Amino acid sequence: MITTKLKHAALLAALSLALTGCFSGSPNPRTDGGGDGGGPTEPTDPVVVAPEQPEALAVVVNGNIVDAGTLNVLESATVSFRENGAASDSVATVNGEPVTQITVEEGSFSFTLRDGASPDVVRLLVTADGYFPKAFNIDFTSGEAEIESLLTLVAQAGDDVAVDSAEDDVTDATTGAAITATADSANAGAEATVPAGTQLRDSAGNAVTGTSVTLNVGAINPQSNSSGSAIPDGLSSGVDGQVAVPVGVVDVTMRDNEGTNIKSFSNPINVSMRLPASTLGPNGVDPIETGDEFQLSSFDEETGEWAIEDTNAVVGALNGAGTAYTASFETDHLTLFSATASSAVCTSAFLANNSGDTGGIGGYVLFKSSTGNTAQRLPRPFTSFTIPSIQLQRAGVSATGQAEVSVIDPLGGIWYESDGLVQICGGTLNARLVNPLATTFDEAVTVTAVCSNDDDVRTNVANAEVKYRETGSGSIRATARGVSGEVGSYQLVGLNADTDSYTVSVNPRLEGVAPFTQTITPDGEDETIEFNITCPTVTGTGTGGG
Incomplete structure (x- = not known):
């Protein structure tokens, strides 16, 4: 649990009040006939004191899980914390409770590190119904006290996605006939046959007990910038001067009617993915042709790690329309697979300059490409920033890496979008940010604890978790930062003056107080958010004077 320190001034004041008269010079008549003084005094009424303040967190990660296409937060998702392929023992809630997995409602979450934990990277495995699973790396080596993270998932729907499922009965965990699911759309395609x-x-290698199963196949257009959002972090981090560039992605899952995920088989199953005719071959230079073999990697959704398969994805014949090839492989397990080509790793930094609004409210710069998507936290204010080459290498950016670039504020408003692809490796972006809102306000809210057992006793609460977004919207929740020199005051920035209200979410991080919400009006006037708490009491007793 979080340890806290009592407010010494409040304690001393309370003790002073409680002990007044207990050691005064006035004689206390004895009741036993033994003379004046020395008799026990009556205890004073208990004195209510302010609640203990939560300690400041050494580091906190604030995240939002959003749809890659709309940037709206997901209603529900699961985040599992992993280190070195196993459950992380470094993570705790902001209230100090150790966790290895959390359920995220309405897209927003926060966590910190346990006492004594100092990981370089914690991997977040994020899953949500109707979305491709993805892993994200949170890097703690920068020493930042507040880490803002935007996690994008791709919906299993849309023009660049193809999905299909097939259901059949099984006897004694064994298929009676072949089960095939064929996902096909104008821009994507894949097939799996058991x-x-x-x-x-x-997952433990035991035969399942269900009597029917459903086979699911999902594919993404490998040349769409949406596909990058479906590729979990860690596929390539620049080994021996090369990066693995994904050219095709297929997600294959299977579940029985009792809800058990089927992860392996007694016999190999057949999987294929459609690759556009314009795909480059395995060396990343020559055009694709029949007989090419792409390295195949699989993503383990239990450990959050990528592994290179023993088999390759082999390219078949060009289709009759001359538009696509099919790359096929056999496997004895199910997960997300990626066929990859090899390319030289990026060795040059990326520079971004801004000649427009400074974006003093912060936000993110988003990179979207067919090989991977990432969100970089913006400095406050933003006039220029550099992404070092070592960071680009860890993200798997190649020497020819390009991406669409956009800049959004902490609430999801779009300030800039590039016109097409931008060179990332060694490139320079000269952007002009424009606030999408006509009029905005900044406001401070003061979070105040009011003692329910004596409402004259109250205190402003420091180190609370305060977030906000437009009421009724599905937008990102922004994190309010504490106002320097103002205990318990938190700054809300970039509020839309044309919006009726914002919902402020508060976690005071005080024992016995659950997180709560309150609405405010965006009018530029500072506001106070009060909540009740049962406060501790102090009672003094004495032995009398002589």
Whole structure:
């Protein structure tokens, strides 16, 4: 649990009040006939004191999980914390409770590190119904006290996505006939077939007990910038001067009617993915052709790690329309697979300059490409910033890496969008940021604890978790930062003057007080948010004077 320190001034004042008269010079008549003084005094009434303040967190990560296409937050998602392929033992809630997994409602979450934990990287495995799973790396090596993270997931729907499912009965965990799911759309395609007579097993290698199963296949257009949002971090981090560039992605899952995920098989199953005819070959230079073999990697959704498969994805014949090839492979397990080509790693930094509004409210710069998507926190204010080459290498950016670039504020408002692709490796972006809102206000809210057992006793609460967004919207929640020199005061920036209200979410981080919300009016006037708490009491007793 979080340790706290009592407010010494309040304690001393309370003790002073409680002990007044207990050691005064006035004689206390004895009741036993033994003379004046020395008799016990009556205790004073208990004195209510202000609640203990939560300690400041050494580091806190504030995240939002959003739809890659709309940037609206997801209603529900699950985040699992991983280190070195196992559950992380470094993570705690902001209230100090150790966790390895959390359920995120309405897209927003926060966490900190446990006492004594000092990981370089914690990997977040994020899953949500109707979305491709993805892993994100949170880097703690910068020493930042506040880390803002925007996590984008791709919906299993849309023009650049193809999905299909097939259901069939099984006997004694074994297929009676082949089960095939074929995902096909104008821009994406994949297929998976489980042969007849195949035993279906769970993650522990045990035969499943269900009587029917559903096979699901999902594919993404490998040349769409949406595909990058579906590729979990860690596929490539620049090894031996090369990066693995994804050319095709297919997600294959299977579940029985009892809800058990099927992860392996007694016999290999067949999987294929469609690759556009314009795809470059395995060396990243020559055009693709029949017989090419792409390295195949699989993403383990249990550990959050990528692994290179023993088999390759082999390119078949060009289709009759001359538009696509099919790359096929066999596997004995199910997960998300990526066929990759090799390319030289990026060795030059990326520079961004801003000649427009300074964007003093912060926000993110978003990079979207077919090989990977990432969100970089903006400095406050933003006039220029550099992403070092080592950071680009860790993100798997190649020497020819390009991406669409956009800049959004902490609430999701778009300030800039590039006109097409921008060179990332060694490139320079000269942007002109424009605030999308006509009129905005900044306001401070003061979070005040009021003692329910004596409402004359109150205190402003420092180190609370305060977030806000437009009421009724699905937008990102921004984190309010504490106002320097003002205990318990938090700054809300960039409020839309044309909006009726904002909902402020408050976690006071005080024992016995649950997180709560309150609405405010964006009018530029500072406001106070009060909540009740049962406060501690102090009672003094004495032995009398002589």
